[in-house]
Amino acid sequence: EVQLVQSGTEVKKPGESLKISCTGSGYSFVTSWLGWVRLKPGKGLEWMGNMYPGNSDNRYSPSFEGQVTFSSDKATNTAYLQWSSLKASDTAIYYCARLNADFAHYEFDFWGQGTLVTVSS
Amino acid sequence: DTVPTQSPLSLSVTPGEPASISCRSSQSLLHANGYNYLHWYLVKPGQSPQLLIYLGSYRASGVPDRFSGGGSGSDFTLRISRVEAEDVGVYYCMQNLHSPTTFGQGTKLDIK
Numbered sequence: 606e607v608q609l610v611q612s613g614t615e616v617k618k619p620g621e622s623l624k625i626s627c628t629g630s631g632y633s634f635v636t637s638w639l640g641w642v643r644l645k646p647g648k649g650l651e652w653m654g655n656m657y658p659g660n661s662d663n664r665y666s667p668s669f670e671g672q673v674t675f676s677s678d679k680a681t682n683t684a685y686l687q688w689s690s691l692k693a694s695d696t697a698i699y700y701c702a703r704l705n706a707d708f709a710h711y712e713f714d715f716w717g718q719g720t721l722v723t724v725s726s
Numbered sequence: 727d728t729v730p731t732q733s734p735l736s737l738s739v740t741p742g743e744p745a746s747i748s749c750r751s752s753q754s755l756l757h758a759n760g761y762n763y764l765h766w767y768l769v770k771p772g773q774s775p776q777l778l779i780y781l782g783s784y785r786a787s788g789v790p791d792r793f794s795g796g797g798s799g800s801d802f803t804l805r806i807s808r809v810e811a812e813d814v815g816v817y818y819c820m821q822n823l824h825s826p827t828t829f830g831q832g833t834k835l836d837i838k
Contacts, residue, residue: 640827649818709761711781712780713765713820714777
C-alpha cells in the first residue's frame with residue numbers, strides 16, 4: 606500500500622528556519638517523482654514544485670523558486686521541504702504527493718496527510 | 727501561465743440531484759499522445775486532496791461511479807450523477823501539460 610507520512614504541526618516565528626518531511630512507503634520512492642503543494646487559509650491549491658529523489662532533480666514553480674528548497678534522503682525514503690527564513694505569509698498546510706508517471710500518466714495519485722505550518726510573532 | 731478557470735465557484739445541491747463543474751483552459755491540454763493532462767481533485771473538510779479523475783476522463787481507483795469526467799482540449803467537465811452528503815468539499819481541476827503545473831480556483835460544493 607502506497608503511503609506518504611508527513612511530519613507534524615509546526616509553529617514558528619518570522620525569520621526562523623524550518624524543515625518538514627514526507628516519508629514514502631509501499632512503492633519505489635527513489636525512482637518516483639514527488640510533488641509539493643501548498644494550501645493557504647481561504648485560498649486554493651498551489652503547486653510548489655516536483656522533485657526526483659533518485660538524482661535530486663528539483664523542478665520549482667517560478668512562484669516558489671528561491672523561497673524554498675527540496676531535498677531527500679534515499680536511505681530513509683524521506684523528502685524534505687525547507688525554508689531558511691519564514692514569513693507570516695508562509696502560514697499554510699503543505700502536502701507532498703506522489704506523481705504517477707507510469708506510461709502516459711502524470712497525476713498526483715497519493716497524498717500525504719499534510720503539515721500545518723503557522724508562522725506568527 | 728496556463729491557469730484553468732473553474733465555474734461555478736460554489737454549488738449548493740440537493741442530495742440525489744446531479745451536479746457539474748466546468749474547467750476551461752486558455753491553452754489546449756491535449757498532448758500529442760492523445761491524452762488530456764487535466765485531472766480533478768476533491769479536498770474534503772479536514773482531509774488531504776484525493777484524486778477523482780485523471781487524464782480528463784479516467785476514474786481513479788476507489789472513486790464511486792457517480793463521478794465522471796469529460797471533455798478534451800481546453801474544455802472539461804466533472805459530473806456527479808447523484809450528489810451524496812459525503813461529496814461536500816472543494817473540487818479542483820489541475821493541468822500539468824504546460825509548465826508550471828496549475829490548479830483551478832476551486833469549486834465549493836455544499837448540500838442544501
